[in-house]
Amino acid sequence: MTNGAIRHMALFTLKHNSGSAEAAAFLKDGEEILSFIPVVANFEVLLQISVKCDFDYSFSMEFENQEAYDAYNAHPDHQRFVRERWETEVLRFQEIDLMES
Template sequence: MNNGTIRHMAIFTLKHPAGSAEAEKFLQDGVRILSNIPAVNNFEVLRQISAKCDFEYGFSMEFTDQAAYDAYNNHPDHQAFVSERWDTEVAGFQEIDLMK
């Protein structure tokens, strides 16, 4: 079971108030930057609706295999987004990686 599609999800809360212009810009930039990395498939921005979870947003994407996921993690656009935006604007997060 190690040759299947990988679903990577990052659920997070921003330092910006929910619905603020800054939060919307972060989400829009995430779509623009991360979905354009060649290995990324089915990129989605999600908003939390459960009262059981403290995180407000989610990024979800798929990779055809581990090599594609590794290529994404090592891609300069991903690394720049993490260091320039994620590390400075995200208050808390959890990552989940599942294989189909």
């Protein structure tokens, strides 16, 4: 990450059982939809393995700057994914936004 760049991470647990076809579909669809938004860089789907964290998955992505991050949040594909999938399939989550100091 360069100065001004933002790493956005959404840690979450799905309503679906870990390893289920529904969980796999959610992760695949999230990656396909969100990573194709032009301002998104280095999109990753990650599996949580620490016993110190009680979330199961994470979407991690980077943005060049605050303007790119704002454009992502306002993008219709992101908003549709949140409305149609995130709000209906995610049990709980935490967002973390990081910038180099």
